[in-house]
Amino acid sequence: MARSTERQQAKPHLVEEWVGRIYTFLCILLLIVTIFSMVYFVASKGLSTFFVNKVNIADFFTGVKWSPDGVPPLFGALPFIFGSFSTSILAALIAAPMGICASLFMVEIAPKFGRKYLQPVIELLAGIPSVVYGFVGLSVIVPFFRNVFPGQGLGIAAGSVVLAVMILPTITTITTDALAALPSGLKEGSYALGSTRWQTIYRIVLPTTLPALLTGVVLGIARAFGEALAVQMVIGNAPHIPHSLFESTSTLTSAITLSMGNTAMGSAQNNALWTLALILLLMTFVFVFIVRWLERRSKI
């Protein structure tokens, strides 16, 4: 590219243009075909629970009893839906304040040290495989909860703590970028008017970056919602709505990973698992729409 300023023949450029255009178009085409066939596949499998196996839709979403080989088989997915929402939202409640405060420290209070050393360390957390999180959770968090609180240790509490650590890097990275992107004029104006640092953060920085901060939190929830392996190891997997945070329960993902390999393709139970997958997929869409909506509300 060093000689790009030299005048060249027009023809090679034309070829370049077209090769690039066709290749990128093929890539996007492949991507779109993949996405649509995924959605179609999951939806066709998932909906056959209702159309082929004649499970009542209302019973599926409100039933609390999941007993696929019972007589008659019962498919009540409410415990899984409840488990997924409660663990991921609780995880966000734990991780969001920590993540936002950590990024405030890294951007506003100790920018040099923070961005040079702390951010890479937090991003390291994102690279740890989820099975490691699950195993650590099972070996450390579960026994701790079992000894300190009444109950078995496994359950929503253990699941949320493991997920909170997992989504911390997501939330921190996104909020750090959002805080760093804030025009410095805003902060300088605030300081010029005599505000202290905390007043600036509290009155200026946080309100203006709020949509971006929430984007980070929602993406964190989305990640927690879809995480399967680590949660499955620490949540206990009983298909029931628990009475306490320390009682075994299930999430949508853990129910799928636990049973998918053991059920025969096309059976009612297998289709019901696809319906759970469809719910997960639709929830991911909802999260993406929320993020889009938040981005449009961005005030910067």
Added chain:
Amino acid sequence: MKKTMMLILAAVLTLALAACGKNSGGSAEGGDQSSANTNSELTGSILATGSSALQPLVEEASKTFMDKNKGITVQVQGGGSGTGLTQVAGGQADIGNSDVFASEKLDAAQAKDLVDHQVAVVGMAAVVNPKVNIDNLTKQQLVDIFTGKVTNWKELGGPDQKIQIVNRPASSGTRATFEKYALGMKTEDLQGSIQEDSSGTVKKLIAETPGAIGYLALSYIDDSVKAVKYEGVAPTEDNVANGTYPIWAYEHMYTKGEPKPEVKAFLDYMTSDEVQNGAVKDLGYIPVSKMQVVRDVDGNIKKK
């Protein structure tokens, strides 16, 4: 120039990836066949998929099998008994590994084409946390525990400790075996019970949770958990083999119809003395040849 190179490279890579998917069959006809000490002229590739409980044995046997038959490649995949049976019935796999009889998992129309090859036996035992001072449980006591009628060990003569059930998912082959031969009935998932699919996790939880009870294959049992007798019979290999201890299951390798020659050679190798007395024993399974009884799908036991 650089960019064009990158584009070409990317295109080539994509094509190579796409091509990979196609040539999985028949890639084994290498030129090294003549040099090997083959005892047959068979070539081809075998895909065995299914039960994760049986996977280590099939993998172990496939390694020595491939050393002996250079022309044959054997691929072993996990995925669960349901996956294995579906794939062999659908023709995607040559062998479907399963912990249960095909007719228990598939509907009759799908199951009738499948040919059963029993390659090993797995014994199972109810295991409890080592602090639970109970050595023997009757069938009725186990039923009471797993249906939630009895919730404290003191009702069975043990310590005053809440019973914590560590179960398997309802679809699991291990659970099906335990329910069928130890409890004699299907049970429901109780509120507060723990469910794990992997034997390692089950063992860890039983070892650590006070008052825990679950069940494990004999090969997984060690000092961290306590195996209890069933109706007074200790869960040992000999008691399984002579038919006095009833909680065991066959490990099946299903083929669709009669197997192809290379698949048949592999299945014959699985049941040969070399594997039965070698890998089968080493990995904690019980050789089929050692069994003095046979059992059919309905649980009827006959002396051999």
